[in-house]
Amino acid sequence: MHPIDEIRAHLTRREFFGRTATGIGTAALAQLLGADGLRADAPAAVGGFPGFAPKAKRVIYLFMNGGPTHVDTFDWKPKLKEMHGQPVPESYVGGKRFSTMTGAAGGKLMLAPVEPFRQHGQSGAWVSELMPHTAAIADELCFIKSMHTDAVNHAPAISFLLSGAQLPGRPSLGAWLSYGLGSETENLPAYVVMTSVSKGTSCGQIFYDFYWGSGFLPSRFQGVKFRSSGDPVLYLSDPAGVDRGMKRDMLDDLAALNEQKLHDFGDPEIAARIAQYEMAFRMQSSVPELADFSDEPKSVLDSYGPDVLEAGSFAHNCLMARRLVERGARCVQLMHAGWDQHNSLTTELYNQCRDTDRASAALVMDLKQRGLLEDTLVVWGGEFGRTPFIQGNIADRPRWGRDHHPYAFTVWMAGAGVKPGLSFGASDDLGMNAIVDKVHVHDFQATLLHLMGIDHQRLTYRFQGRDFRLTDVHGEVVRGILG
């Protein structure tokens, strides 16, 4: 928040409370304030959102870290197969920048998809046999096959997709959503992040905190990252010998002390702190309940696959995501690393698909069966695609790879507000460049916000003298995918 706004908000609270000498506990505060006030989950200061009827109230983003290979999964290019082993035509790559691993693309050999594709469902969507479960729900999905981005390396490209800027420091999508729309739960964070890594991967990707940061927005809007092993959150249980009543008393005293300091120092950080203490207290009961799958029917657990009970697996995180949105979370961001097949197309890619395919499809169908898909948006996709030409030696099949590719990639969406059973846009006949109904990252972001009932040009935040937004000064809503 801008310092001036912080101070304004603070002054309002100050006037409201008066300068009480004794300090008041948070329980009393909550009573005084009713639904609004210092709570971490209180609606954001920003008003007027959603600005029109939203199709989606919440979003689950299945973020595929590393750049899934579009030409081996969802973007079927028969010509790529025909041209297998031939040099890439100059007209497709001339003057284009690739990663330093590829350097100049001229002369690179084309590489056929590693597995065959088939058409599925009423919509006839082409899906690789690497993704049988996703293929089976193709009629629920809206594929965007004409995505393109500005960045060629992982961290800048992920940051660009999630925050609208290649450099760290801008608020992430989830932070903008929490800021614009507030929270629907007082017991859990509005924006939760969970990470997983593909089994047996050689990929050493790191999940940087700025992928879910709040940037210049107040820190309460940043994503809360759940741990991938053990308890989702550390230190959830009360220490031995301390009961809930005593903890409650401690918390009230602490709030009283901090409240005093809030008056003495006029530091809005202290207000955030009091609110976060309260959230921590409530999470002690809400998080164990959230993570306890014992009330899930066997059929549901089975649908997510055998990994679902293994904390830290993608399948486990998918079921957690459904439970989180059921309980009012606004944005759940799952990040799954390993999609970086520089030399593992014929090996690790198979594990990667196995780890994610089944649970992603199960999540969509589970949401649908519960009626949640009507107002929940599910997004599957990475930060870029992979080169239709080879990285590596074409004679060495076990080491085949593809390099980073920003000029065309595929994402799919399902649920609230998007047309099911649609393949939107297209790349050229080699999957090299998006050419039909191109969707730039900023267009994609504008569309996500639109589905949530937000005009991307109106959700702004003044920082360092100018109004910032997720889409910077770009972005067109992709009307063609709207249901």
Add this chain to the structure above:
Amino acid sequence: MSSRYDAEKFAKDGENRWLWRMHPRKLEAEAWRDALLAVSGELDGAVGGPPEDDVLASRRRTLYGRISRTGDVFATDAFLRLFDFPAAVSTAEQRVTSTVPQQYLFMLNSPFMTARAAALGEWMSKRPGGVAEKVGEAYWRLYGREVSAAERALAGEWLGNEPGAAQWAGYAQVLLSAHELMQIP
């Protein structure tokens, strides 16, 4: 310069553009953990020696915690990262400041905090004088100032006349978790 609030100046220049006070700041994680050990009387000030994989199981200065390049290998990493220590994998021009519930779960429930609270509580209980004097001394030790009347009343409510070890420890944990210990005045 102090960051203390002044109603008149705040009304004129709430944004502090004319620098009538120091901007309120927070201690970074390392200094805050050192402070917790120092005020509970447990800090091991030894210089040098091997690094600690789990700084929370140690009483040495946080400086001696062992971190990994990726920020996810050692218990020390987990603690420092919880309080905004940047991952050492790339340069960080400044630390982000986060305020998230997990930090407060650490303060309320971690064995590290309850151990510090027990030590500080025991120290308080053994100081000469009545409850009021002991509390007054703790305020000087933790915050370097006189306890206010309101704070003394709050302490009295919590501790009563004959506090046991659990009351002292609970009260000490409140003092250790308070924003004031993390704040640079």
